[in-house]
Amino acid sequence: MPETARRPENRYGNRPTMKDVAARAGVGLKTVSRVVNGEPGVTPDTERRVQEAIDALGFRRNDSARVLRKGRTASIGLVLEDLADPFYGPLSRAVEEVARAHGALLINGSSAEDPDREQELVLALCARRVDGLVVIPAGDDHRYLEPEIKAGVATVFVDRPAGKIDADVVLSNSYGGARDGVTHLISHGHRRIGFIGDMPRIHTAVERLRGYRAAMEDAGIPVEDAWMSLGVTDPVRVRRAAEEMLTGPSPVTAIFAGNNRVTVTVVRVLAEQSRRIALVGFDDFELADLLQPGVTVVAQDAATLGRTAADRLFRQLDGTLIAPERIELPTRLITRGSGELPPSD
């Protein structure tokens, strides 16, 4: 049998390698490498010959091989809950910009708020040897990351802290923001105020509920169980929760919505009510100002959140950063009308 076909066929569809370029240009392998990487020590004439061979063959350096040799992949991973959520768009864009400034690419994945899927994704990224990870955690136990961090994978958590490990984290002041928002409602005369938030497993949900309770307690208002609804996220259940607290035995005159998705659904429900219900939502969203009334929100800056996290990530990689830190960014109350409605009962 003559010279069996050793090429695994349809690998990269038989891409040319530096060796091929070298052969065609009649130079050594290393010379091609020098040209490709712009290293010094190549005659203009040689460089031209190599460049011609590169163009003729359509050669492109295989970064996988390069990574293997050099040890850094110049890529970072971003794991978030859902790329389609408008809150994460700007965040992920901000992370991308910082990565780009450092010559790194961004690999990202959605955990769909599922801890197992988060872990699976994170570990897949580690196997790819990303230089660092920005994680918006779904789970509450991240000990599985310990070997990776020890092995040098820079890691920053965003929006929610890591569970059971000591790691950098950048978050918004959920507690303070919620407290401010609810206090705002109270200052406009409300006493029966509802709270609709995310699952208690999620740190921000807990913190915001804590802020709600604190504000109520500060005002000396006893909170009724029927006013609080946790763990509802999907529109159908949020709707039901809202309707229940609006029609219960001691119906609320205002609602504090725990995140952007909840807010949007509550807006829909309130639009159908005959009496005017006040509303303050956590997270700003587009067009909030154009609704009737405009929606008062506790805004957090998703882009800054992302940028800060990514900055810290690359500072970890520089070696500039030593100890993990917890950074809390302030929130901002934006009044637009819905939060300033008086109680109607």
Added chain:
Amino acid sequence: MPETARRPENRYGNRPTMKDVAARAGVGLKTVSRVVNGEPGVTPDTERRVQEAIDALGFRRNDSARVLRKGRTASIGLVLEDLADPFYGPLSRAVEEVARAHGALLINGSSAEDPDREQELVLALCARRVDGLVVIPAGDDHRYLEPEIKAGVATVFVDRPAGKIDADVVLSNSYGGARDGVTHLISHGHRRIGFIGDMPRIHTAVERLRGYRAAMEDAGIPVEDAWMSLGVTDPVRVRRAAEEMLTGPSPVTAIFAGNNRVTVTVVRVLAEQSRRIALVGFDDFELADLLQPGVTVVAQDAATLGRTAADRLFRQLDGTLIAPERIELPTRLITRGSGELPPSD
């Protein structure tokens, strides 16, 4: 000098390799590989020893090396205009889901509507040897991709066709959608209708303008130059454009907005006007139904766009697909009030 430190120090922070695991477990290298990959032919006892060594050392397979050997990276690239744009969130999520179903990771980047940056990104992804690319093109010349495609990189363009090369493309029916939208306005009595769209470099912008013109021509309405504004995207200029066509010598009674960002800005402008101006926008957006009046839109399904493109990508990789095709998805007119307002002049 004794045994110089050969480890390049701070590579992967000295991660354990299969060799280390093998040494610790007292087995051969290939046996470890077998265990890691769940290949048959390993005694339960041996497997246990290997697994223990893996856990003890915190070993994780280096996929970079694996890729080098196997030829497939199990990752695909997505290049779009801006991750933060709400239109691209669902699209990118859909692509991710399909990738995930095929065991692939998603690397994505924003071109910021800059052709050079698009090319830079795409080529960086090719150097990483992504298996395939989903591109929402910013530029109009993609001949730079020819060697890559020839080399086997699966490629699908979305939302806009590729320039000067023959490639798969999945898009919405911009022409038909715009035509329908404008016809809808005409059927409600409008004759002086404005059009505000994106740069003429962008395919969708041209197509939508063409649809606008066709609808007007069908109705026998001569179009005035002052009614059309192309190339404006940023809110400030959209606002000026809208105001100009509302106050010109023959002021429009309705506006057709060429994309979601334009629509949102126009909504703001119209909210400030004393007379009621009709509006139909291309692209649906959240809360469009809650505005006063609800915004009538020509909706395209971003998720389906992304899913279709990713499906085709993997079918290219399967070898199921041969010839490039152009797939056009239908749009849907959603009436909500703003498009049904009568002319007020």
Added chain:
DNA sequence: TAGAGCCTGGACAACGTTGTCATATGCGAG
């Protein structure tokens, strides 16, 4: 008990690149 056949395990090369080091070439100075 010997031979055949199967199963487990390991040695080795290869993937495409870069770092190290050696060699060749040319040029200026003595």
Added chain:
DNA sequence: CTCGCATATGACAACGTTGTCCAGGCTCTA
């Protein structure tokens, strides 16, 4: 003219994994 030095170039190993192939030990049967 020769030596020494700087500069251009290339040979080779290594990165960590997987595919190929072979060896050794076992079981089963004749």
